[in-house]
Amino acid sequence: MRIAITGTPGVGKTTVSKVLAKRLNMEVIDITDVVKRYRLYIDYDEDMESYVIDFEKLNNFLKDKDNIILDGHVSHLLNPDYTIVLRCDPKIIEERLRKRGYKDKKVLENVQAEILDVCLCESKGKVYEIDTTNRDVEDIVNEIIEAIKEGKERKGIVDWLSKYYEYLEI
Template identity: 75%
Template sequence: MRIAITGTPGVGKTTVSKILGEKLNYKVIDITEVVKKFKLYKEYDKDMDSYVIDFDKLKDFLKDKDNVILDGHVSHLLDPDYTIVLRCNPKIIEERLKKRGYSEKKILENVQAEILDVCLCESKEKVYEINTTGKDPEEIANEIVKAIKEGKERKGVVNWLDKYIDYLI
């Protein structure tokens, strides 16, 4: 099984992925790290301070990988068997990304992506959405294990739009 842990930067993907990997005895693949290390990108976008992923190369790299957790905000685009979409209050995301030294432009883009459910909207089959706000990563990982074992799907449990519409104007 290939499990995608996706969501806007700052929602807790990497922390939850590591815990989940230990619980399931799955290898965790950090998509950003793999893209950089194996040059699975088309170019570097200086304006956005990120790599433009070559999805054909990345999918080819992952084709033989099984019993893995794909950790990254594009992991839902990599044909996973199960997609977990982590969500978090946009104000918390904003603070976390500031601490990481993200540019104001990149912070705004990511906060807006969270408000507009971008990762959730792009996710296709076998999707389970979790609001991570105020939750312990261990608790989140346990919820994911239970959801996978029971084959649960859940979308539409988080709505930031009404509360944070000002970020979009």
């Protein structure tokens, strides 16, 4: 099984992925790390301080891997069997990304992506959405395990747009 843990940077993907992998005895593949380490990118975007992923190379790298958790904000684009979309209050994401030293433009882009449900909208197949705001990681992992066991699907449980319209600068 391939489980994608996706969501905007700052929602808790890596923390959840590590705990989930331990509980399910699976390997975690950190997409950002793999892309850098194996040069699975087309270019580096200086402005956004991120790599432009070569999805053909990345998919080729992953083709023979199974029983894995794909940790990354593009993991839902990598043909998973099950996609878990983690969501979090945009104000909390903003705080976390600023603590990481992200540039203002990158913070704003990611906060806007969370408000507009970008990862959720791009996800296909079996998708289960979870709001991680102020929740314990063990509680989140328990919910994920139950959802996978029961084959649950869920989308549209959060609405940041009506709460944080001002971030969109419209």
